[in-house]
Amino acid sequence: MKAAVWYGKHDVRVENTEEPALVPGKVKVKVEWAGICGSDLHAYHGAGIQENEPHPVSGEMAPLTMGHEFAGVVTEVGEGVSNFSINDKVVIEPLIYCGKCEYCKRNHYNKCSSFGFVGLNANGGFAEYVVLEPKMLHKLPEQVSLEEGALVEPTAVALHAIRESKFKVGDKVAVFGVGPIGLLTIMAAKAAGATEIYAVDVSPERLVKAQEVGATYAINAIEENSVERIIALSDGGVDVAYEAAGAEITLANSLSAVKKGGEVMVISIIPEPVKVDVLQLTFKEASITSVLAYRNIFPEVISLIASGVLDVNRVVTKKISLDHIVEDGLELLGKDKSQAKILVNVQA
Ligand SMILES: [Zn+2]
Numbered sequence: 001m002k003a004a005v006w007y008g009k010h011d012v013r014v015e016n017t018e019e020p021a022l023v024p025g026k027v028k029v030k031v032e033w034a035g036i037c038g039s040d041l042h043a044y045h046g047a048g049i050q051e052n053e054p055h056p057v058s059g060e061m062a063p064l065t066m067g068h069e070f071a072g073v074v075t076e077v078g079e080g081v082s083n084f085s086i087n088d089k090v091v092i093e094p095l096i097y098c099g100k101c102e103y104c105k106r107n108h109y110n111k112c113s114s115f116g117f118v119g120l121n122a123n124g125g126f127a128e129y130v131v132l133e134p135k136m137l138h139k140l141p142e143q144v145s146l147e148e149g150a151l152v153e154p155t156a157v158a159l160h161a162i163r164e165s166k167f168k169v170g171d172k173v174a175v176f177g178v179g180p181i182g183l184l185t186i187m188a189a190k191a192a193g194a195t196e197i198y199a200v201d202v203s204p205e206r207l208v209k210a211q212e213v214g215a216t217y218a219i220n221a222i223e224e225n226s227v228e229r230i231i232a233l234s235d236g237g238v239d240v241a242y243e244a245a246g247a248e249i250t251l252a253n254s255l256s257a258v259k260k261g262g263e264v265m266v267i268s269i270i271p272e273p274v275k276v277d278v279l280q281l282t283f284k285e286a287s288i289t290s291v292l293a294y295r296n297i298f299p300e301v302i303s304l305i306a307s308g309v310l311d312v313n314r315v316v317t318k319k320i321s322l323d324h325i326v327e328d329g330l331e332l333l334g335k336d337k338s339q340a341k342i343l344v345n346v347q348a
């Protein structure tokens with residue numbers, strides 16, 4: 001079968017690999033659509049993939065098939081699996097966890113001591129077939145397409161961030177960085193009842209998209225001072241600022257844009273230590289919190305898409321075939337900041 005395999009930094013190869021064999025207790029899925037994520041870009045640039053030693057739970061290491069945002073159809077069901085049948089449409093919740101540590105026992109499996117991702121710490125969904133444990137699969141209802149299915153995972157990140165933040169109906173929020181996660185956060189905040197949503201980015205195309213999906217104001221941080229603008233328009237600052245850009249400056253601006261008692265919720269991955277103005281934090285009695293992925297939220301995300309509350313298709317800016325994932329996907333996302341979510345048609 002065809003798969004996009006990570007061999008090393010800037011070395012992802014679309015090649016023929018052996019189709020994984022079904023084993024008892026697992027399910028084989030024919031992958032139809034898969035999204036490219038910011039963490040796939042990090043991996044392409046050499047960070048965050050399982051290298052040199054096998055992952056403690058999956059037992060796998062590079063070379064690894066990438067891809068963790070994907071949906072497809074069940075083609076084979078292993079012995080002992082009763083809750084899935086052939087032809088079920090499914091989305092994959094790609095978290096790897098031990099099931100035994102104190103966090104897993106509390107069902108906070110995204111905090112597992114052996115936490116990992118299918119597609120980064122085990123073979124993933126940029127492949128024609130995957131074999132997975134049924135606990136990773138969620139059925140998609142008829143109204144949800146397989147393309148929308150591939151968008152459930154990033155939407156779960158956004159929804160989890162909204163739910164874990166101090167956000168309340170009627171609040172004003174800011175979203176710094178409107179790539180796919182930022183756009184989905186805007187959608188989720190709007191669905192949750194935000195009255196004013198400030199979108200901040202440096203790409204004019206992304207800012208247009210942000211307004212299309214529900215931002216009240218789109219602020220280009222190259223052209224104007226985003227903090228001054230937010231404070232003026234919101235009459236003193238927002239209740240919650242979601243940091244989805246992953247930079248020191250946007251974290252600082254998030255803190256400056258919240259009102260007293262407000263909250264900065266970090267959704268992005270900020271790989272290097274950064275400076276924080278703790279004096280400002282103290283004088284505002286503000287808080288900085290963060291979320292990692294999501295937990296126990298896929299069914300809600302699927303329902304919100306099925307009912308039409310979240311029109312997640314709107315974050316898609318390009319669709320490509322698996323053969324072109326490197327140049328039209330991983331390479332393009334690195335240089336074309338007008339792109340948001342690129343979906344890969346795995347069977348094309
Ligand atoms: Zn992702």
Ligand SMILES: [Zn+2]
Nearest residue numbers: 098101104112
């Ligand atoms: Zn665990």
